[in-house]
Amino acid sequence: xxxxxxxxxxxxxxxxxxxxxxxxxxxxxxxxxxxxxxxxxxxxxxxxxxxxxxxxxxxxxxxxxxxxxxxxxxxxxxxxxxxxxxxxxxxxxxxxxxxxxxxxxxxxxxxxxxxxxxxxxxxxxxxxxxxxxxxxxxxxxxxxxxxxxxxxxxxxxxxxxxxxxxxxxxxxxxxxxxxxxxxxxxxxxxxxxxxxxxxxxxxxxxxxxxxxxxxxxxxxxxxxxxxxxxxxxxxxxxxxxxxxxxxxxxxxxxxxxxxxxxxxxxxxxxxxxxxxxxxxxxxxxxxxxxxxxxxxxxxxxxxxxxxxxxxxxxxxxxxxxxxxxxxxxxxxxxxxxxxxxxxxxxxxxxxxxxxxxxxxxxxxxxxxxxxxxxxxxxxxxxxxxxxxxxxxxxxxxxxxxxxxxxxxx
Numbered sequence: 001x002x003x004x005x006x007x008x009x010x011x012x013x014x015x016x017x018x019x020x021x022x023x024x025x026x027x028x029x030x031x032x033x034x035x036x037x038x039x040x041x042x043x044x045x046x047x048x049x050x051x052x053x054x055x056x057x058x059x060x061x062x063x064x065x066x067x068x069x070x071x072x073x074x075x076x077x078x079x080x081x082x083x084x085x086x087x088x089x090x091x092x093x094x095x096x097x098x099x100x101x102x103x104x105x106x107x108x109x110x111x112x113x114x115x116x117x118x119x120x121x122x123x124x125x126x127x128x129x130x131x132x133x134x135x136x137x138x139x140x141x142x143x144x145x146x147x148x149x150x151x152x153x154x155x156x157x158x159x160x161x162x163x164x165x166x167x168x169x170x171x172x173x174x175x176x177x178x179x180x181x182x183x184x185x186x187x188x189x190x191x192x193x194x195x196x197x198x199x200x201x202x203x204x205x206x207x208x209x210x211x212x213x214x215x216x217x218x219x220x221x222x223x224x225x226x227x228x229x230x231x232x233x234x235x236x237x238x239x240x241x242x243x244x245x246x247x248x249x250x251x252x253x254x255x256x257x258x259x260x261x262x263x264x265x266x267x268x269x270x271x272x273x274x275x276x277x278x279x280x281x282x283x284x285x286x287x288x289x290x291x292x293x294x295x296x297x298x299x300x301x302x303x304x305x306x307x308x309x310x311x312x313x314x315x316x317x318x319x320x321x322x323x324x325x326x327x328x329x330x331x332x333x334x335x336x337x338x339x340x341x342x343x344x345x346x347x348x349x350x351x352x353x354x355x356x357x358x359x360x361x362x363x364x365x366x367x368x369x370x371x372x373x374x375x376x377x378x379x380x381x382x383x384x385x386x387x388x389x390x391x392x393x394x395x396x397x398x399x400x401x402x403x404x405x406x407x408x409x
Contacts, residue, residue: 007048010037011056015063024074027064031077035084042088050092053085054102058109061117069115078117086124096134103128103138110161122165126172135172142166143182150185157187167196176200191222198230207234228252236268245269249277250284258285262295274299282308290314297322302333309340316341316350317357323364331372338365339381348391358399379404 011034042049228251235244296305323338
């Protein structure tokens with residue numbers, strides 16, 4: 001049943017048509033505020049929270065139509081909002097007529113979504129339907145149009161916004177065979193569509209077939225990352241962690257940095273030794289071993305970190321920061337990190353390197369050497385390293401030559 005509580009939604013006035021100009025930051029700020037407001041209300045009144053979530057999703061696209069979406073930031077903000085709000089709508093305790101009204105409003109918003117911003121919402125359609133009966137009814141409403149959109153006749157074929165809504169509703173309704181039959185008509189192996197086939201097979205208890213179906217979806221149109229994530233999830237849910245790790249851990253956990261990738265895998269597979277995970281990751285990126293230096297350092301694998309940093313080029317600034325940060329607690333490691341930074345600087349590596357970078361590498365290395373009680377030895381190593389510089393205009397020599405007492409400077 002509908003909530004008896006009256007609430008004046010603050011975000012309503014802020015999301016009028018064309019409420020935002022081209023700058024994305026104000027719109028993103030308001031989206032976050034709206035989601036926070038809805039979540040807060042939903043914690044006390046699920047029906048009222050669902051009402052707010054529907055209202056937001058109906059209004060958001062028209063409100064941000066003029067925002068510059070080239071960076072993808074505003075689209076990500078809306079996708080994140082959908083991920084939070086869809087469950088709120090699904091979990092709202094409301095009568096059937098009101099839920100049907102919500103779904104009609106949301107479907108109309110999807111059809112009117114010109115950019116589009118709420119194109120991810122149909123992925124949650126089965127969840128939003130709540131019951132198998134309602135999901136089956138919506139699937140029947142969509143399915144003929146999906147068949148037409150995937151027709152072999154180019155005159156009939158086209159894009160249909162309700163395709164994933166149909167597949168999602170079929171899954172919720174337990175009509176798994178219908179999903180597999182429908183996907184046979186698809187003209188391309190888009191993972192966005194074929195993921196429903198994998199889910200249907202898993203729902204039928206055919207997990208191995210689901211993984212094979214996902215593997216057979218790999219082509220130029222599909223994301224290897226998303227496929228690996230899906231297969232890994234199936235195996236982990238089945239208690240097959242070792243197989244999940246060996247087959248999919250590296251492919252499924254690619255993050256923005258090498259360090260973040262390492263941390264994601266060590267967290268997910270906490271029973272495995274970090275050094276073993278590091279070795280597998282290093283083996284997966286031949287000729288880029290040095291880029292795993294920060295990952296090894298974060299795990300306290302200092303000997304491995306230095307070995308990797310010397311195997312292939314490693315960012316000198318990363319090495320210098322390690323020398324600075326570890327000069328007191330791990331002075332010997334800091335020395336090796338600093339000397340390696342100078343090695344790569346001498347060989348011409350590093351982006352936009354300036355004199356300060358070279359001096360910092362030297363200063364932090366010698367500070368660590370003082371802490372380790374090996375100043376003379378380290379000075380001699382640096383002297384020989386810089387004296388042998390032959391790259392370009394011998395930039396490092398020009399910066400440190402007089403300080404090192406190199407002849408002829």
